[in-house]
Amino acid sequence: MEMREIEIFLTLAEELHFGRAAARLHLTQARVSQVIARQERQIGGLLFDRSNRRQVRLTPLGRQLCADLRPVHTHLRDSLERARLAARGKTARLRVGMMPFNVPDLHHYWEGFRSRHPEWELQIRRAPYVEPFERLRDGDMDVFVTWLPVDEPDLTTGPVLFHDPRVLAVAADHELAGRSQISVEALGDFGHAMPPAMPDFWEDGYLSFYTPRGREIERIESATNADELIHLVITGEIVHPFPSHVTRYWSMSHVQFVPIPEMGTIPYGLVWRRDTENELIRALARTVRDIGALHF
Amino acid sequence: MEMREIEIFLTLAEELHFGRAAARLHLTQARVSQVIARQERQIGGLLFDRSNRRQVRLTPLGRQLCADLRPVHTHLRDSLERARLAARGKTARLRVGMMPFNVPDLHHYWEGFRSRHPEWELQIRRAPYVEPFERLRDGDMDVFVTWLPVDEPDLTTGPVLFHDPRVLAVAADHELAGRSQISVEALGDFGHAMPPAMPDFWEDGYLSFYTPRGREIERIESATNADELIHLVITGEIVHPFPSHVTRYWSMSHVQFVPIPEMGTIPYGLVWRRDTENELIRALARTVRDIGALHF
DNA sequence: AGATCCGATAAATCGTGCTTATGACTGGGG
DNA sequence: CCCCAGTCATAAGCACGATTTATCGGATCT
Numbered sequence: 001m002e003m004r005e006i007e008i009f010l011t012l013a014e015e016l017h018f019g020r021a022a023a024r025l026h027l028t029q030a031r032v033s034q035v036i037a038r039q040e041r042q043i044g045g046l047l048f049d050r051s052n053r054r055q056v057r058l059t060p061l062g063r064q065l066c067a068d069l070r071p072v073h074t075h076l077r078d079s080l081e082r083a084r085l086a087a088r089g090k091t092a093r094l095r096v097g098m099m100p101f102n103v104p105d106l107h108h109y110w111e112g113f114r115s116r117h118p119e120w121e122l123q124i125r126r127a128p129y130v131e132p133f134e135r136l137r138d139g140d141m142d143v144f145v146t147w148l149p150v151d152e153p154d155l156t157t158g159p160v161l162f163h164d165p166r167v168l169a170v171a172a173d174h175e176l177a178g179r180s181q182i183s184v185e186a187l188g189d190f191g192h193a194m195p196p197a198m199p200d201f202w203e204d205g206y207l208s209f210y211t212p213r214g215r216e217i218e219r220i221e222s223a224t225n226a227d228e229l230i231h232l233v234i235t236g237e238i239v240h241p242f243p244s245h246v247t248r249y250w251s252m253s254h255v256q257f258v259p260i261p262e263m264g265t266i267p268y269g270l271v272w273r274r275d276t277e278n279e280l281i282r283a284l285a286r287t288v289r290d291i292g293a294l295h296f
Numbered sequence: 297m298e299m300r301e302i303e304i305f306l307t308l309a310e311e312l313h314f315g316r317a318a319a320r321l322h323l324t325q326a327r328v329s330q331v332i333a334r335q336e337r338q339i340g341g342l343l344f345d346r347s348n349r350r351q352v353r354l355t356p357l358g359r360q361l362c363a364d365l366r367p368v369h370t371h372l373r374d375s376l377e378r379a380r381l382a383a384r385g386k387t388a389r390l391r392v393g394m395m396p397f398n399v400p401d402l403h404h405y406w407e408g409f410r411s412r413h414p415e416w417e418l419q420i421r422r423a424p425y426v427e428p429f430e431r432l433r434d435g436d437m438d439v440f441v442t443w444l445p446v447d448e449p450d451l452t453t454g455p456v457l458f459h460d461p462r463v464l465a466v467a468a469d470h471e472l473a474g475r476s477q478i479s480v481e482a483l484g485d486f487g488h489a490m491p492p493a494m495p496d497f498w499e500d501g502y503l504s505f506y507t508p509r510g511r512e513i514e515r516i517e518s519a520t521n522a523d524e525l526i527h528l529v530i531t532g533e534i535v536h537p538f539p540s541h542v543t544r545y546w547s548m549s550h551v552q553f554v555p556i557p558e559m560g561t562i563p564y565g566l567v568w569r570r571d572t573e574n575e576l577i578r579a580l581a582r583t584v585r586d587i588g589a590l591h592f
Numbered sequence: 593a594g595a596t597c598c599g600a601t602a603a604a605t606c607g608t609g610c611t612t613a614t615g616a617c618t619g620g621g622g
Numbered sequence: 623c624c625c626c627a628g629t630c631a632t633a634a635g636c637a638c639g640a641t642t643t644a645t646c647g648g649a650t651c652t
Contacts, residue, residue: 002298045383061382068375079364086357087341327610
C-alpha cells in the first residue's frame with residue numbers, strides 16, 4: 001500500500017464521509033471509493049461499515065488498522081521534515097502563525113531569534129482568521145501571534161510583542177472620513193463584522209459587544225479573512241477598529257483610518273499549546289522578553 | 297514520498313550499489329538512479345556519496361534518513377500483515393520453512409497445531425537450499441525444519457519430528473540401479489553434489505566428507521535447489537543419499553532409490569532463532585513433543 | 593411519488609513509474 | 623596510452639494505473 005492510499009484511508013477514517021474526505025484531499029469521491037475498495041480487497045475484510053447509508057463507521061478491523069497506520073504516517077512526515085531541515089543545517093523548526101498585516105513590524109524579533117539560534121529554522125506563516133486556535137491544537141503551527149487576552153485552559157500566553165493604539169477604518173466617502181478622532185460610543189452607530197465562531201472573551205478583547213452607555217455594537221456581517229474585512233469597509237457596509245499598524249500594511253486611498261484614543265492600546269502576544277511547549281518555544285519567548293515590547 | 301520509493305532508498309542503503317539494489321527490487325538501475333535523484337531534490341541535500349566511483353556510501357544526511365525510515369517501513373508491513381490476519385480471525389502468524397519433499401509427511405504436526413490454536417495462523421512455506429539459516433536470521437521465517445544437528449550459537453534446536461533411513465538416488469541406468477542395498481564405503485566411488493556455502497557441521501551431518509576407510513566423498517557439483525539435485529541424479533552425473541521420505545515425493549521412473557542401511561537414520565527437527573522465540577514457537581514445539589517423533 | 597443525499601461502478605483521460613538506449617566518468621590492464 | 627569493463631546519470635518512449643467524469647442504485651425525508 002502506497003503512502004497516498006494510507007492518507008486517503010486515514011482521512012476517511014477521520015471524516016467518516018466519502019465526499020468530505022475527498023474534498024479535504026482535493027480528490028473526487030469516486031477515487032476515495034475506489035481506493036478503499038481496493039484496500040479492503042487486499043486486506044481481505046471490510047474497513048468501513050456503510051451498509052445502511054446512515055453514517056459511515058469504522059469496523060473493528062478498520063479501527064485497528066487506523067490505530068496502526070496513523071503513527072506510520074506521522075513518523076514518515078516527521079522523518080522527511082527532519083531530513084529537509086538537516087539538509088539546510090537545521091536541527092528543528094518553529095512555525096509561528098500571525099495575521100498578515102503584522103508581518104512587517106515584527107522583523108526584530110524573528111531576526112533576533114534567528115541570529116541567536118542559527119541551528120533552528122523559524123518559519124513565519126500566515127494564520128487563518130477562523131478558528132486559529134484549532135491550528136495550534138492540530139499541530140499545524142507551534143506559536144500564534146494574536147491580541148490578548150487569550151483565556152483557554154490548554155494554551156499558554158507568552159510575552160507581549162507590542163501595544164498598539166486603535167484606528168477605525170472607514171470608507172473614503174464615509175461620514176466619519178476626515179474626522180481627527182472618534183469616541184467608542186460612536187462605534188455603536190455603525191455596523192461591524194467579525195470572523196465567525198470566535199470565543200467570546202477573544203472577540204470581546206478586540207471589540208466589546210457594548211458601548212460604554214450599554215448600546216449593542218452590532219455585528220452585521222461575518223468575514224473569514226482580512227481582505228474580506230477591508231472590502232466590506234471600502235464598500236461602506238461596515239467600519240472596523242483595527243490596531244494602528246495596519247496603516248503600514250494597507251494604504252489605499254479608498255480607506256481612511258480615524259484614531260480612537262479612548263480605546264487605549266491593544267496588546268499582541270505569543271500563545272502556544274501548553275502540552276507541546278519545548279525548548280524552541282521557550283527560546284522564542286526569551287528572545288521576545290529580552291528585546292522587550294514595542295510601542296506604536 | 298511513496299512507500300515504493302522508500303523501499304528503493306532503503307534497499308540502496310543496504311546494498312550500496314545501484315545495480316544490485318535494482319536487481320533485488322526487480323527494477324532497472326536507471327529507475328533506482330532516478331528515484332534517488334528525485335528524493336535528493338525533494339530533501340534538498342545528497343543522500344549518497346558517489347563522487348569517485350569507488351564505492352557508494354551514505355552521507356550523514358542519508359544515514360539519518362535511513363535510520364528514521366527503516367522503522368516506518370517495518371511498521372507499515374507489520375500493520376498490513378496484522379490487518380490481513382485480523383480479517384481472517386487470526387491474531388498472529390507462525391511461518392515454518394521446510395524442504396518441499398518434507399511436506400506430505402508432516403501433516404499431523406501442522407494439523408495438531410492448527411486445531412490446538414485456531415486463533416494463530418500457521419504458514420508452511422518452502423525454504424531455500426542455500427543459506428536457509430539466513431532466512432531465520434533475517435526474519436523471513438520463524439521456524440525451520442531441517443536435519444540435525446544444527447550447532448549455531450544464535451539458534452535453538454527444538455524437538456525431533458522424525459528419524460528417516462537413507463536411500464541413495466541413482467539414475468535408472470546407473471550401475472548401482474537395481475541393487476538391494478549399498479555400503480557407505482561405496483559412496484566414495486561416485487560424485488556428489490551439495491548446496492554451496494553450507495556450514496561444515498551441517499553438511500557433515502547429512503553426508504560425511506570421508507568414507508569409513510578415509511577416502512574423500514567428493515562434491516563434484518553444487519546444486520542450489522532440490523530440482524537441480526534430482527536433475528543431476530537423473531543425468532547420471534551424481535548420486536545422492538536422500539532421506540527415504542523423498543520416495544513419496546519423487547517417484548519417477550528415471551530415478552531409483554537404493555537403501556543405505558549402514559548410514560542409519562537421520563533426524564529432522566525444528567530450529568529457530570533463540571532471541572525471537574515466542575509463545576507461538578513454544579506452542580509448536582510442545583505440539584510436536586506431544587505427538588512424538590515419527591519413524592519411517 | 594418525487595426530491596435529495598450518498599456511495600458504487602463504468603468509461604475515459606491523464607500522469608508517472610519504469611524501461612530501453614545511450615552517455616559520461618573512472619580505474620585497471622595490456 | 624588507449625581500450626575496456628564497471629558504474630551511475632540522462633533522455634526518450636511506452637504502458638499501466640491514478641484520477642476524473644458521468645451515471646447508477648439504494649436509502650431517507652417530505
